[in-house]
Amino acid sequence: MNCDLAxxxxxxxxxxxAYRMAPHCSVTLLERESQPGYxxxxxxxxxxxxxxxxxAIRALTRLGRAxxxxxxxxxxEAPLTRRRGWLFVGxxxxxxxxxTLCAEAGDGIEILDPAEAERLIPxxxxxxxxxxxxxxxxxxxxxxxxxKGYLCGARAAGxxxxxxxxxxxxxxxxxxxxxxxxxxxxxxPIIVNAxxxxxxxxxxxxxxxxxxxxPRRRTALILxxxxxxxxxxxxxxxxxxxxxxxxxEAGKLLASPADExxxxxxxxxxxxxxxxxxxxxxEQATILQVRRIEHSWAGLRSFVADRVPVVGFDEEAExxxxxxxQGGAGIQTSPGLSEAAATLLRGQDWPAALTTLRLEPGLxxxxxxxxxxxxxx
Numbered sequence: 363m364n365c366d367l368a369x370x371x372x373x374x375x376x377x378x379x380a381y382r383m384a385p386h387c388s389v390t391l392l393e394r395e396s397q398p399g400y401x402x403x404x405x406x407x408x409x410x411x412x413x414x415x416x417x418a419i420r421a422l423t424r425l426g427r428a429x430x431x432x433x434x435x436x437x438x439e440a441p442l443t444r445r446r447g448w449l450f451v452g453x454x455x456x457x458x459x460x461x462t463l464c465a466e467a468g469d470g471i472e473i474l475d476p477a478e479a480e481r482l483i484p485x486x487x488x489x490x491x492x493x494x495x496x497x498x499x500x501x502x503x504x505x506x507x508x509x510k511g512y513l514c515g516a517r518a519a520g521x522x523x524x525x526x527x528x529x530x531x532x533x534x535x536x537x538x539x540x541x542x543x544x545x546x547x548x549x550x551p552i553i554v555n556a557x558x559x560x561x562x563x564x565x566x567x568x569x570x571x572x573x574x575x576x577p578r579r580r581t582a583l584i585l586x587x588x589x590x591x592x593x594x595x596x597x598x599x600x601x602x603x604x605x606x607x608x609x610x611e612a613g614k615l616l617a618s619p620a621d622e623x624x625x626x627x628x629x630x631x632x633x634x635x636x637x638x639x640x641x642x643x644x645e646q647a648t649i650l651q652v653r654r655i656e657h658s659w660a661g662l663r664s665f666v667a668d669r670v671p672v673v674g675f676d677e678e679a680e681x682x683x684x685x686x687x688q689g690g691a692g693i694q695t696s697p698g699l700s701e702a703a704a705t706l707l708r709g710q711d712w713p714a715a716l717t718t719l720r721l722e723p724g725l726x727x728x729x730x731x732x733x734x735x736x737x738x739x
Contacts, residue, residue, distance in 0.1 A: 365390040365522070367707070368541055368550035370529055370564055372398030374406075374505075374692045375685045376556035377512035378700035383707060384519035390548055391521055392541070394528045399509050401629065402558050405661030407582055407609070407616055408693035409598065411448060411500040413470035418670045418726065419691045421719035426697025430503065436518075437511040440504055446609070448500040451479055451491040451647070452602030459602035460493040471495045483596050485588060485648040493602065500598065502609075503693050512696070532568040539568070539681060552681045552707065559627035559662045561686035570679040573672050573731050575687055577662045578622040581636040584656040585615045588649070599647070606643040614656065617644050622663065630660040663690045666731060671695070673703050673726040683707060684728050702726070 365388040369376045372393030380391045397404065410430065412423050430442045450471075452460050463471065472495065479494035480486045517523060530542035532553070541548040557564040562572035587593045598609035604620045619640035623633070641652045666672055666687045676682040685703055688695060698716075702723075705712060712723055724730060 363390060363522075363546060363548050364388075365548065365550045367552050367554060368392065368539065368548050369554040369556055370541075371556035371558055371560075372513070372523065372525070373401070373403040373556065373558050374399065374509055374512070374696050375558070375688060375699070376554070377509055377516065378696040379554055379556060379685055379703050379707075380516035380521045381512040381519075382700045382704035384516045384521040386708060389516065389521040390550070391516065391523045392527045392529060392543065392548065393523065393525045396526050398513060398523070398525065402662050402664075403505065403509050403692070405582075405630075405659055406505050406693055407611070407618070408503045408505050409446065409448070409500055409609075410443065410503055410694040411497050413467035413497050413500075415691055416668070416670050418721055419689075419695060421716055421721040422671070422695040422698035422702065423691070424698070424719060425701065425713060425715050426695065426699070429697035430501075430508070430694075433511065437515060438504075438507045440507045442504050442508055442511075443501040444504075446500055446502045447597035448497040448600050449474075449479055449482055449597040450493075450495045450497070450600045450602050451476075451486065452493040453490065454492040456493065456602045460495070463495060463602060467495075467497065470499070471497050483599050483648075484591065485650050486599065487646070487648050490647050496597065505693055508693060508696065529564065529567070532564075534568075534679075534681070537681070552683055554683045554685055554707075556685040558686070559664045561664070561684070563627065565682075568679065568682060570676055570682050573666050573684065573687065573728055575664050575666055576624050577627050577664045579625045579630050579633070579636075579660050580618065580663050580690070581621050581632045581640065581658065581660045582616055582618045583632075583637060583640055583658045584611065585617055585644075585650070585652055586654060586656065587613075587615050601643070601647070606640060606647070608644060608648070615650075617641075619643060625662070627662070630662050632658045632660040636660075665689045668730075671699060671726055672728050672731070673699065674706055674723060674728060677727075677729045
């Protein structure tokens with residue numbers, strides 16, 4: 363099978379770049395699982411905030427915000443965003459975290475009296491919060507609708523999606539990448555590495571230096587709210603030190619210890635200790651008494667050393683394009699990140715909006731990563 367662009371990985375990164383590129387060239391999207399997005403995208407409880415994360419993350423989020431608020435016609439029948447608001451609270455000993463939030467978020471947050479925080483989230487334990495701040499524009503995201511919108515749009519534009527397709531040997535000859543798969547050989551001049559937690563492993567298979575990607579496990583639980591309370595309209599509750607978060611989820615409460623445990627790329631499962639830590643932190647911060655955990659799961663979030671996505675052609679391997687390391691911001695940045703990646707793939711001008719936000723291609727390029735110099739393929 364010959365194509366112009368072979369994309370490895372059907373999660374949010376691969377699906378979004380397939381959506382952007384399929385109208386302009388022949389695209390084949392390879393996914394080793396039977397369901398695209400199985401390991402990370404499909405387990406994400408993503409939200410959107412323009413005030414948090416590295417400057418590059420905030421810039422990419424702002425570039426794509428309009429896409430998520432008002433998606434193109436035919437992209438989805440469901441709203442992709444729901445205004446929620448994120449309430450940050452901290453104990454008296456978390457003044458440093460509070461100062462950092464205020465400095466980074468600037469005018470994007472509203473400073474609240476702790477009593478106001480207790481009114482917004484009535485299960486917040488009285489006296490727990492010494493500091494409180496609200497990001498009123500933060501949203502919930504419909505991850506499933508966003509991911510399906512990209513995949514359906516890509517296929518409608520002519521992209522081929524191959525599931526249950528494990529990538530085997532990868533080689534390059536005569537300006538063409540040859541990818542061996544159970545479905546046969548795929549040949550393309552450009553390969554996009556959107557393999558998520560497995561992106562470094564894919565690079566090694568192709569004889570390309572890895573970028574030092576570290577998969578990290580994130581745990582989530584579904585809990586019952588207190589009897590007689592409807593949390594639907596509560597804001598998300600976030601600890602200033604990122605020790606936990608708690609948000610409404612279909613009449614229940616979704617909780618996480620906000621863990622980032624380094625693990626090998628794998629089918630992640632929740633750890634009992636992480637679950638116990640989450641329950642302890644939630645019960646300290648709120649009046650909630652957890653008697654039952656309805657469901658728990660874990661997913662992977664992958665980072666490089668500076669926690670900024672890696673996007674661009676590899677300077678040492680012709681036709682090898684990186685789209686990896688989105689960390690916990692892959693869903694909210696997907697419109698902006700895929701737009702930026704598509705401009706690089708097509709050799710177009712960099713989006714002026716990103717230049718205005720002080721984000722240039724070099725800040726995303728794999729060439730910025732000095733850790734790569736320590737490896738010889």
